Amino acid sequence: MMLVELKNISMNYGKGANTVHALRNVHFRMEKGDFLAVTGKSGSGKSTLLNILGGICKPTKGEYIFGNRNMKELTNNQFSEFRNKKIGFVVQHFALIQDMTAFQNIALPLKYRGCHRDEIKKTVKDLAEKLEISDKITDSPSKLSGGQCQRVAIARAIAGKPELLLADEPTGSLDEETGRKILDIFKKLNHDGMTVLIVTHDLEIASACKRKVFMKDGILKES
Amino acid sequence: MKRLLFDFSQSYRILTRHKFITSILMVQCALCLLIIGNVSGKIFESNKRVEFVKENITGKQYYNFYEGLNDSEYFRLMSDDSIGYQELTDYVQRLLNEEEFTYVSIMSQPVSVIKTDIPEGCLYGYESGDAGNASVTLPDGQKALSAKSYQVSANFFDEFKIELDSGTLFDEADYEYTAGKEIPVILGSAYRDSFSVGDTFKAEYMYQIIPFKVKGILREDTAFSYGEEIEFCDRYIIFPQFDLQPDHPTSFNKMRLLQSAGGFAVAKKSYKEIADIVNSIINETGATGVGLMPSEDAQENDLGQFDAMSGDVSRQFSILLAILSVFVILSISAAVNGFIRESHYEFGVFLLNGAEIWDIAWSVAGVVACVVLTGNLVASLLIVMSSHHNSILYMQVIMLIIVVLSCIAPLFHVARLNISDLIGGKE
Numbered sequence: 001m002m003l004v005e006l007k008n009i010s011m012n013y014g015k016g017a018n019t020v021h022a023l024r025n026v027h028f029r030m031e032k033g034d035f036l037a038v039t040g041k042s043g044s045g046k047s048t049l050l051n052i053l054g055g056i057c058k059p060t061k062g063e064y065i066f067g068n069r070n071m072k073e074l075t076n077n078q079f080s081e082f083r084n085k086k087i088g089f090v091v092q093h094f095a096l097i098q099d100m101t102a103f104q105n106i107a108l109p110l111k112y113r114g115c116h117r118d119e120i121k122k123t124v125k126d127l128a129e130k131l132e133i134s135d136k137i138t139d140s141p142s143k144l145s146g147g148q149c150q151r152v153a154i155a156r157a158i159a160g161k162p163e164l165l166l167a168d169e170p171t172g173s174l175d176e177e178t179g180r181k182i183l184d185i186f187k188k189l190n191h192d193g194m195t196v197l198i199v200t201h202d203l204e205i206a207s208a209c210k211r212k213v214f215m216k217d218g219i220l221k222e223s
Numbered sequence: 224m225k226r227l228l229f230d231f232s233q234s235y236r237i238l239t240r241h242k243f244i245t246s247i248l249m250v251q252c253a254l255c256l257l258i259i260g261n262v263s264g265k266i267f268e269s270n271k272r273v274e275f276v277k278e279n280i281t282g283k284q285y286y287n288f289y290e291g292l293n294d295s296e297y298f299r300l301m302s303d304d305s306i307g308y309q310e311l312t313d314y315v316q317r318l319l320n321e322e323e324f325t326y327v328s329i330m331s332q333p334v335s336v337i338k339t340d341i342p343e344g345c346l347y348g349y350e351s352g353d354a355g356n357a358s359v360t361l362p363d364g365q366k367a368l369s370a371k372s373y374q375v376s377a378n379f380f381d382e383f384k385i386e387l388d389s390g391t392l393f394d395e396a397d398y399e400y401t402a403g404k405e406i407p408v409i410l411g412s413a414y415r416d417s418f419s420v421g422d423t424f425k426a427e428y429m430y431q432i433i434p435f436k437v438k439g440i441l442r443e444d445t446a447f448s449y450g451e452e453i454e455f456c457d458r459y460i461i462f463p464q465f466d467l468q469p470d471h472p473t474s475f476n477k478m479r480l481l482q483s484a485g486g487f488a489v490a491k492k493s494y495k496e497i498a499d500i501v502n503s504i505i506n507e508t509g510a511t512g513v514g515l516m517p518s519e520d521a522q523e524n525d526l527g528q529f530d531a532m533s534g535d536v537s538r539q540f541s542i543l544l545a546i547l548s549v550f551v552i553l554s555i556s557a558a559v560n561g562f563i564r565e566s567h568y569e570f571g572v573f574l575l576n577g578a579e580i581w582d583i584a585w586s587v588a589g590v591v592a593c594v595v596l597t598g599n600l601v602a603s604l605l606i607v608m609s610s611h612h613n614s615i616l617y618m619q620v621i622m623l624i625i626v627v628l629s630c631i632a633p634l635f636h637v638a639r640l641n642i643s644d645l646i647g648g649k650e
Contacts, residue, residue, distance in 0.1 A: 051643045056575070077579050084577020091646055095572045099236060111229050112577035156576065168646045 002065075003163060003195050004030040004053065009062035011048050011218075022048040023059065024218040030197065032163070035190040037206035038199045040215030046199045047168060049215065053197065054087050054166050055079045067163070084112050088157030092169040094149040096141040102128075102152045103137045109160040127155040131185065147178035154185055158194070165189065167198040171205060183208055230582045233573075234589025237562050245594055248558055252598025252625075253605075255551045256618055260606050262544045263617035269537040271444065285449040286497050288318070288326075290484035292512035300481075305472035307511060308480065312469045314510035315483045319376070323500055324490035327449070328376040328464045330482040335359050335367035335427040336460075342413045345370050345458040361427050370426075372460040374482055382489060383447035385456075388412060390420035390439025393463050397438070400465035400479075407438040411457040415440055429478050435462070449487040484513045544621070551595075551625055556632040559590055563636050571642035580638060587633045588626075595626045 011023040022045045030036060040046050051057045052064060055071065064071040066086065074082060089095070096105050103124055110120045128134045131151040133144075141149050150170060157165055167186065171179030183205055190196045190210075198205060206212050214221050238245050292300065299306040318326040333347040343349060346357035347369035357369040379385070380392050387409065397407045406428075410418055418424070422437045445456045464483055468476045490497055501515040563570070570583050599622045603615050 047646050048643075050646050054575070054646070056646065057643050077581075080574070080577055080579040083575060089575045089646070095568075095575065095645065097569055097572060099240065108573070109576040112226065112573075112582070114225050160577070166646075 001032045002029060003032045003034070003067065004028070005063075005065040006052070007063040007065070009052065009059045009064065011045070011052065011057075012060045021218050023052070023220075026062070026218075026220045028213070028220055030164075030195060032195055033190070033193055034195050034197075035187070035210040036197045037209035037212045038197065038215060038220075039201065039203075039206050039212065044215040045218040045220075046215050048218075049220070050166050050168055050197075050199055053164070054089060055082045080112075084109055085160060086163050088160065088162035088165040090150070090153050090157045090165065090167040090170045092172040094141065094146075094153045094173070096149055096152060096156075098141055101138050101140055102133065102144065102148075105141065105152055106137075106155045106159055108156055113160060123159055124155070127159060131155050145178075146174045147181060150174060150178075150182050151185070154182070154189075158189065163195060165194055165196045167196065169200055169202075170198060171200070171202060179205075226582065227585060230585035231589045233582075233586040234593060237566060237586065237590050238593055241558075241562060244558055244561075245590075248555060248594045249597045249601070251554060252551055252595055253601035254598075255547045256595075256598050256602035256622060256625075257605055259544055259547050259621050260602060260614040260618035262540050262547070263621060264614035266537050266540045266544065267617060268444075269540065284490055284492070286324070286488045286490065286494065287449070287516040288484065288486050288488065288501075288514065289516055290481050290513050292481070296512045301474065301477055305477065308472045308477060309469065310509040310511070311480055311484065311513065312467050313508040314504060314513060315480065316467060316469075317504045317508060318486075318488075318501075321488075321500065321504070323492060324488040324497060325378060325382065326376075326486060326488050327379050327382055328374075328483045328486035329379060329449075330374045330464065330485050331459075332372060332374065332429075332482070333369040334372045334460060335361060336370045337361070337365050337367045337425045337427075337432075338417075341368055341370055341417055342458070345411070345413050345460075347371050349458070361432070363432075367427060370460055371458055372462065373456070374462055374464045374479075376464045376483075376486070379447075385445055385447070386442050387439040388415075388442045390437070392439060398463045398466050400468070402475075403434075405434045405436040406462050408435045409439040409441060409461045410437055411441050411455075411459045411461075412443040412445070413458045414460075429475055431475060435460075449489075488515075548621060548625060548628075552628045555591055555594055555625075555629040559587060559629070559633040560636050562590065563587060563633055563640075567640070568645070570637075570640055571645040574640070574642050575645065580640070583637045583640065584634050587637055588630050591629045591633065592626055595622055595629065 006026050006028040009023055009026040009028075010021070013020040013022060026045075026049065038046050038049060048057075052059050055074070058072070066082070071079075071082075083089075097108075100108075106124045106127060107120045110123060115123075124137070125134070128137050131154060133148055133151045133155070136144055136148055136152075141152065144152065150173075154170075165186075170186070171182050174182060179202070186196055186198065187208065196209075198209060200206055212222075296307060300308055300311070315328075319328070343354055346354040348354050348357055349371075359367050359369055361367050377393065377395070377398055385392075390409070392409070393407055400406075405423065418437050418440070420437050420439060424435050424437075425432055426435055427433070441456055441461075443457065446453050447456065448454060465479055467480060467483065488497060498515050504510075505514055570578075573583065574580075599618065602618060606614050606618070
């Protein structure tokens with residue numbers, strides 16, 4: 001069942017002679033339950049692809065279909081709701097708020113969804129158990145290890161039960177062993193039915209994914 | 224609502240993260256609002272006085288009358304023969320009855336009040352710094368304080384649209400003097416805390432101890448003018464210029480008669496026309512030592528100048544107010560923009576997790592509002608303590624303007640937040 005479809009997507013930055021073509025006529029589909037790795041060198045357009053898929057920016061040209069909805073029709077507030085309900089983000093440097101506890105960080109999307117306090121408490125507790133960080137829930141990110149921080153970030157990303165989990169170099173700041181454990185979490189999430197897209201340089205991670213695409217100079221190729 | 228509260232909790236986090244800067248901003252805001260409050264109060268007062276002049280005085284011509292008997296004329300009048308008393312009485316009566324102009328008799332003379340706690344500003348000589356000499360000992364040994372007073376004819380109140388805060392104006396019977404009877408008085412607003420309507424007191428007036436009874440208290444800022452300058456009545460005791468007593472030439476009545484010869488005429492005629500009428504009255508009655516003030520430009524009052532001066536003061540205050548407001552707005556905008564820059568990453572995380580730009584905007588507006596409201600609270604308390612209550616209302620209006628304008632630049636900044644660099648960065 002199709003979840004994401006990009007039709008002839010192009011993305012340009014700058015004007016005139018300084019125009020950067022970050023994406024060129026990208027065609028791309030993801031089915032529900034896909035586990036996809038996007039690889040490619042720096043500057044190849046991976047992050048731009050992630051930004052478009054995550055509803056952070058709109059493409060210069062082309063159509064982005066999510067589920068049955070054409071994303072072109074969405075207003076800024078609808079994009080916010082889309083990010084809140086349909087997408088989970090995990091980034092290399094965790095993107096945690098340092099003066100919030102792990103609990104508060106995980107609860108963030110639920111707060112913006114207007115969930116009841118008891119529901120937030122239960123969801124965060126369940127996720128903390130699932131990701132083995134129950135004992136760290138009241139700590140601030142500065143007291144957590146890199147692996148623990150990334151677990152908190154993953155917990156936050158999946159707290160709102162998104163349909164698509166986007167991960168940008170999720171193991172990039174972690175040692176090999178911790179990285180492997182984090183990869184196992186993604187595998188498990190995908191096994192449980194979540195659609196996952198990982199942008200990575202790491203070939204080991206890419207090979208662990210069910211499907212791989214390669215990007216070069218803004219052009220996407222299936223491998 | 225829940226979401227809005229969450230947004231404001233983010234404002235609190237931003238504030239606590241920048242305790243020092245926000246404290247400085249709050250103090251600065253409090254000081255500026257304190258000055259703004261006082262300045263706006265002054266502008267209001269100034270405008271009120273200009274309005275008063277425009278509504279009640281501008282356009283009218285005022286001509287002053289003098290009483291200037293020389294020594295021999297004075298002694299002859301005060302002698303048992305009362306030489307000139309009848310002529311002078313006829314003269315004043317003719318002025319009061321004249322149809323070509325309205326003659327208002329007004330005389331300022333101190334009365335020695337036998338009460339020691341009247342407000343300092345009401346003492347005779349206060350404006351010239353001589354209030355210390357206002358304490359007098361009466362011939363019977365009683366201590367009294369010389370207080371400023373006006374004795375006015377009945378048309379004074381109509382002419383200047385004088386209104387009371389409490390009590391009633393003088394009625395016809397109040398202008399009839401009977402020895403020993405209580406004289407009704409209307410007190411300026413400065414007496415509010417010392418006397419109430421119905422209170423009585425004794426005072427020496429023209430060498431007699433006379434009982435006075437408070438009949439009314441004037442509204443604050445009650446004023447009048449008959450050409451030269453604005454006279455505020457707040458610190459004055461006002462009592463009636465009694466009817467003339469042509470058949471009873473007592474010393475008291477003679478002195479009152481002399482007072483009645485001083486005053487002014489309100490007319491739409493030229494100085495020359497008025498002077499001709501007055502000279503004719505003098506010739507017909509045979510009165511001496513009295514008349515219209517001789518100045519050719521007596522009819523040119525300075526109220527236009529006062530109007531312009533008040534307007535100028537008001538403009539200067541307005542400029543000061545604008546400068547202070549802009550200073551506060553710029554300081555807050557600059558500091559809050561700094562906070563936004565510093566929180567760029569954090570706001571990005573919020574947006575990634577479903578926050579709308581409005582959530583960020585509310586958080587930022589919450590910071591601005593908290594700084595300004597705290598400053599406002601402190602400034603308001605200080606103003607309440609200094610009893611300038613009116614200024615608080617103006618300050619709230621300015622405060623709201625400051626909050627709104629201080630939010631513009633930060634919200635513009637928020638609207639342009641770009642979080643695409645949170646994931647990778649531009650290719």
